[in-house]
Amino acid sequence: MVNVMVEHEDNLFKWAKSQIADLGPMEPLREQASSRKYYRVTSKGKSFILAYSDPQKELNNEFIQYSEYLIKNNVSVPRIEAFDSENGFMLIEDFGDKVFLDEINSSNRKNLYLLAIDQIIKLQSADANDDINELNEISVKEQMKLFEEWFLFDYLKLEIHSLEKDIIDDAYIFILNKFLDQKRTLCHFDFELRNLMLREDGTIGVLDFQDLTYGPFTLDLVSLIKDIDNPISDKEIEYYLEAYVSLSNEAGITVKEDLISLNEDLDFVGLQRQLRILGTLARLHIRDGKSFRLPDLKQTLIYVIETSNKYDELKEFSQLLKSKVQPALEEYLGCVND
Secondary structure, rough: HHHHHHOOOOHHHHHHHHOOOOOOEEEEEOOOOOOOOEEEEEOEEEEEEEEEEOOOOOOOHHHHHHHHHHHHOOOOOEEEEEEOOOOOOOEEEEEOEEEEHHOOOOOHHHHHHHHHHHHHHHHHHHOOOOOOOOOOHHEEEEEHHHHHHHHHHHOOOOOHHHHHHHHHHHHHHHHHHHHOOOOOOEEOOOHHHHHHEEOOOOOEEEEOOOOOOOEEEHHHHHHHOOOOOOOOOOOOHHHHHHHHHHHHHOOOOOOOOOHHHHHHHHHHHHHHHHHHHHHHHHHHHOOOOOOOOOOHHHHHHHHHHHOOOOOOOHHHHHHHHHHEEEEEHHHHHHHHHO
């Protein structure tokens, strides 16, 4: 496997030099949840990103097409300068190293969140695109069931009894109906701090947009303001919801202005997303051997417990998670850390 990766790196660099002759050595960048590998190269003082993206595993054609589409619609994503689809090679505009996740602090948080919300508005204002799929009942259910399959069973190895299974199934149905009842719009799908960049000129950059989809209008919003790596207060959430409503109105987008109702929409889409994340992070660890996101499981589960406890229809689900699942997770993470 190591030799195969070295061969891919060599071939990637040779291809890149056929595009730009005077290139310095490749510098590996941060580990990704996907199979993609990223490197930085420079030529005459200008830097670029090189990517090896396995064409058997990744949505390379979508990534390339969506980059062009989003740029045309004023969304700040990196331009694909050159590509070889057959081999999975890409030469990409470099947005730098300043990831929102690492850069955000108490003094700049408001400004960075408002920059991000402005990008959400641009996404929601983009021209309709028939090539982009829509989240439907089947896909939304399948995503939630990753929570059982990979998180509860394969990762925590919990035994779920029939009454507990009924509680989980009832929660799925309730969340699903609320999720599907929302207005549809274009969504990034994983609009979280680790996928946002602070560029050198103070503007924002948006990465990992290959999962672009049509879904509920609060999906990107909840990904941002209930980011598992940066929990914020209810008062801050209300502030950013108000900012979203104001910016939407300025852009000519009609959204709910009742903050109570808007917050509920945020909650239910957040619950679906967080159940999906619990499953996908467990799968990333078990199937793909990537364990760097395991610490995120704890905060993700806390979000699900606290949010579901706000609604009578989900209180039993919240209690099940709190009494049975949370202790098992804490014990398991403790063993991993030891």
